[in-house]
Amino acid sequence: MDGNGRWARERHLPRIEGHRMGAESARVIIRTAGELGIKYLTLYAFSVENWNRPKEEVDALMKYLVHYLKTETPELNKNNVRLQIIGQVYRLPDNVQEQLKKSIATLSKNNGLTLIMALSYGGRTEIVDAVRSVAQKVKAGELDPPDITEQIFAQHLYTRNVPDPDVLIRTSGEMRVSNFLLWQISYTELVVTPTLWPDFRKPQFCAALEEYNRRHRRFGAL
Secondary structure (H helix, E strand, C coil): CCCHHHHHHHCCCCHHHHHHHHHHHHHHHHHHHHHCCCCEEEEEEEEHHHHHCCHHHHHHHHHHHHHHHHHHHHHHHHCCCEEEEECCHHHCCHHHHHHHHHHHHHHCCCCCCEEEEEEEECHHHHHHHHHHHHHHHHHCCCCCHHHCCHHHHHCCCCCCCCCCCCEEEECCCCCCCCCCCCCCCCCCEEEECCCCHHHCCHHHHHHHHHHHHCCCCCCCCC
């Protein structure tokens, strides 16, 4: 979900206004995904690299995240959305962690769209954490190195119970994956749009899905 800062700068507004409008886009896309019968939607909300941003901006983002979760959880519940978080959640402020627990618990019995929020997330960090977990099992004698397969390794990732993405939509025209789901997107279709995230709404989302539907996925075969 890239382009919040540029969107605000182009309009001579504070960066937090870009994030506020970006949250509105997230609301629209989540609702649309549910209406279309999509089962999993992952939003890259805050990366491990984002901790390097100015403290004032990070604090504002965390405050807004709590506000968003409080105000949107009833709507998500109404729409049968389940919430899952991936990333180093322990690095988030205590009030954010507490609100995440409340929202996850409230939505836990839903069986429609699974909304996955990547918070304090990094693809490389996820892989390193998985390696540590596998290494601990090997050290404890619970796993033999020759028995380590791609499937076993994947079960140690944050996304262990989630299928790999079919399509990755990158907004704002950026031609890179930015440390996002590096293991999981090995055969994911990429759709890049010049639209900045705050302007990315239902028509742009549907256009990206139509582009994906025109692709022929071979997974290395003919």
